[in-house]
Amino acid sequence: MTGVAFSASGMRHMYVKICGLREPEHVEAAVEAGADAIGFVLTRSPRRITPARARELASAVPPHVLTVAVFAGETPDEVRAATLEAGVRAVQLHGDHPHDDFTALKDLGVTLIRAGAAGAEDRDLRCGAFDEDLLIVDAPRPGSGEPWDWAAVRGRPEGRWMLAGGLDPSNVAEAVAAARPWGVDVSSGVEVASGVKDTALIRSFVAAAHALPATAPGLPANG
C-alpha cells in the first residue's frame, strides 16, 4: 500500500470509507465527493451484491480510491475466490475471523481490513495485531446504523483505525470528537432506506468528515 489521504488544499484529512454501494451513480458520487475507500458487501446483507457486479462497479473507480470487498464468516478460500472475481484491492473481514484467516490471505496482495465490535476489554484493538493493514471498530451489528457509545473506545484502538456504526452527516463530528479515530466508515447513514444509498447524503458525509482534523498519520488508496 502506498499513498496518503490529502484534501484538495494539501492538508491531511480524515480517511473516509463509504460502504455497501450497489449502483454506479452512488459509486460515482462517492468518488466525486472525495471518498478514500468504497465498500461492496459480498456477504449476507440487504446490501449484498455478486462479485461480478462488484467488478463492474469497481472498474469505474480511479486507482486512488480503495475498492473493498466485505465478508463476514466466509472461509479464506471463499474470500479469495470472490475477491479475485470482484477484482477489488482490499478485503474486509467482519466478526471473529482468527489471525490464521488473515495470514492465509496475505499472498492475495490486497489491503486487509479487520472489522468488528469493540466488545470486551481484552479484544485486541491494535491495528496490525492480526497482520491486517487497517482496523474498523464497529457497532455490535454491522450495517445496522445503530449508534453506540463511541467515547468508550477513545484511547483504546491503536494505529490506523476507522470508527463505524451509526454515523451520518449530522453526527460524524460528534463521533470523531468522542473516539478520535484515524478514519470513519458509513453505510446506513448515507441511505434513504435499507440498502438504498442517496447521492446527496454521500456528498454531505464526505464533506463533513473531510472538514474534520485528522487525528493520526494518513494512508492509502490502491497500492
Ligand SMILES: O=C(O)c1ccccc1NCC(=O)[C@H](O)[C@H](O)COP(=O)(O)O
Ligand atoms: O453493511 C452491511 O450490511 C454489512 C453486513 C455484514 C457485515 C458487514 C456489513 N457492513 C460493514 C460496514 O463496513 C459498514 O459500513 C459498517 O458496519 C457501518 O454500518 P452503519 O452503522 O450502517 O453505518
